[in-house]
Amino acid sequence: MSGRTLNRLQAFFNGDDAAPLTLTEGRDHLRLRTLVLLRWLAILGQTGMVLLIAYVFGFQIRLWTCLAIIMASAWLNLVLTLNRRNAHRMHGWEAAIQLSFDALQLTALLGVTGGLNNPFCLMLVAPATVAAANLPTRFALPVIGVAIASAFGLAFWSLELPWLPGESFELPDIYRYGFLSAIIVGIAFTAGYAWQAALESTKMEQALSATQAVLEKEHRLSALGGLAAAAAHELGTPLGTIQVVAKEMLRSLKTTDPLYEDAQLLVSQSQRCRDILKSLSTKPEQRDSVYDEIPLKTFLEAAAAPYAASRRKFEISVTSEDGDADSLRIRRRPEWLHAVSAFVENATDFARTTVFLSFDVTRSFVSLTIEDDGAGFSPDILSRLGEPYISSRVYGEDDELPAGKAAGQSHSGMGLGFFIAKTLCEHTGATVTFGNREEGGAYVRALWRREPVDILSIDV
Numbered sequence: 531m532s533g534r535t536l537n538r539l540q541a542f543f544n545g546d547d548a549a550p551l552t553l554t555e556g557r558d559h560l561r562l563r564t565l566v567l568l569r570w571l572a573i574l575g576q577t578g579m580v581l582l583i584a585y586v587f588g589f590q591i592r593l594w595t596c597l598a599i600i601m602a603s604a605w606l607n608l609v610l611t612l613n614r615r616n617a618h619r620m621h622g623w624e625a626a627i628q629l630s631f632d633a634l635q636l637t638a639l640l641g642v643t644g645g646l647n648n649p650f651c652l653m654l655v656a657p658a659t660v661a662a663a664n665l666p667t668r669f670a671l672p673v674i675g676v677a678i679a680s681a682f683g684l685a686f687w688s689l690e691l692p693w694l695p696g697e698s699f700e701l702p703d704i705y706r707y708g709f710l711s712a713i714i715v716g717i718a719f720t721a722g723y724a725w726q727a728a729l730e731s732t733k734m735e736q737a738l739s740a741t742q743a744v745l746e747k748e749h750r751l752s753a754l755g756g757l758a759a760a761a762a763h764e765l766g767t768p769l770g771t772i773q774v775v776a777k778e779m780l781r782s783l784k785t786t787d788p789l790y791e792d793a794q795l796l797v798s799q800s801q802r803c804r805d806i807l808k809s810l811s812t813k814p815e816q817r818d819s820v821y822d823e824i825p826l827k828t829f830l831e832a833a834a835a836p837y838a839a840s841r842r843k844f845e846i847s848v849t850s851e852d853g854d855a856d857s858l859r860i861r862r863r864p865e866w867l868h869a870v871s872a873f874v875e876n877a878t879d880f881a882r883t884t885v886f887l888s889f890d891v892t893r894s895f896v897s898l899t900i901e902d903d904g905a906g907f908s909p910d911i912l913s914r915l916g917e918p919y920i921s922s923r924v925y926g927e928d929d930e931l932p933a934g935k936a937a938g939q940s941h942s943g944m945g946l947g948f949f950i951a952k953t954l955c956e957h958t959g960a961t962v963t964f965g966n967r968e969e970g971g972a973y974v975r976a977l978w979r980r981e982p983v984d985i986l987s988i989d990v
Contacts, residue, residue, distance in 0.1 A: 667725070
């Protein structure tokens with residue numbers, strides 16, 4: 531992949547561009563309609579349970595107090611339903627206020643129905659989980675704090691648990707405090723799990739969007755060749771007419787005529803224009819070896835060419851089971867050049883002296899291997915390498931070290947370029963593996979099956 535393209539994408543995700551989209555801001559997507567619907571479900575559930583306890587089990591319950599607390603949520607929903615913006619996304623702080631209200635409303639209902647003696651205290655986990663999964667961290671934390679504070683409040687204040695007439699139910703204090711600890715741990719763990727899952731989902735979504743943007747840009751650039759050929763064809767006729775007229779004018783003028791030089795200039799420039807249009811209308815394979823089908827070795831050389839000034843040596847090889855490696859060709863596709871260039875750039879950054887690029891072709895498989903003689907991947911990151919925003923390599927003693935770095939220190943980045951390259955290869959059916967070489971350094975290998983479809987369009 532083009533280093534400049536990757537740098538721009540990584541700069542965008544690093545926040546170097548104006549008005550960047552951060553990962554936490556990307557999760558600010560709760561709709562008012564969603565919260566209203568969830569609240570209606572909670573209202574139905576709370577009302578049904580209160581009526582069940584009062585009229586089916588016959589327990590002594592403060593029915594009207596409970597219904598008044600439930601009605602507070604119903605009134606809030608009615609007011610919000612009349613708002614025409616209920617289908618729109620809310621700001622993070624709006625959602626945080628509403629979820630905090632839900633936590634406090636549930637706390638009040640639990641407080642008049644037994645507090646920590648009420649097994650439905652577990653429902654305090656719900657608002658915190660919704661906030662952690664859908665809101666930026668700065669708005670989710672207050673909701674989680676309200677839920678935990680509510681659980682603490684129930685430990686010190688609550689009315690009796692609704693029970694049979696003339697009887698009461700009270701749990702031992704040690705059990706109640708154990709239940710309190712379980713609720714707090716449940717809130718923290720569930721919210722943390724939901725936050726991490728949502729964050730990973732957002733990372734993947736944004737990284738895939740970046741991949742799509744790179745491909746769309748490359749396809750637009752490729753389409754320019756067709757537009758140029760069409761323009762050359764359309765302009766060729768009028769330009770030919772201009773050239774014929776200019777030649778006729780030149781022949782009718784004497785060399786001493788003041789207009790002779792102007793006519794001569796007009797003929798030469800019109801011929802130059804025709805030559806330019808001819809080059810634009812030339813078939814791609816005739817004017818640039820990067821286009822259409824090119825030898826495998828030429829393809830690897832083209833991928834390594836942008837990094838020739840890095841003072842690294844590139845060893846390129848192509849082997850074939852049939853022994854005729856020079857006849858192997860590859861069709862030029864944006865995915866190939868982007869992916870291989872990205873892997874080459876990564877290897878060049880960390881190689882001490884040499885980067886190895888090789889194609890191995892058999893009757894059943896095509897293998898692309900890119901290796902370097904650097905320090906290799908850090909062991910603690912190797913199992914997660916290939917995921918977006920995860921990257922780590924160790925600087926060797928011979929590496930070109932940036933300011934503030936020393937040999938043996940790790941380099942951590944976003945890993946977006948590696949992820950995009952891996953995704954592009956896998957999109958075409960490749961199996962991508964990577965690891966550290968026994969003799970030192972790292973390797974990346976992509977393996978395609980040649981049957982039933984010749985993925986790389988290799989002609990033997």
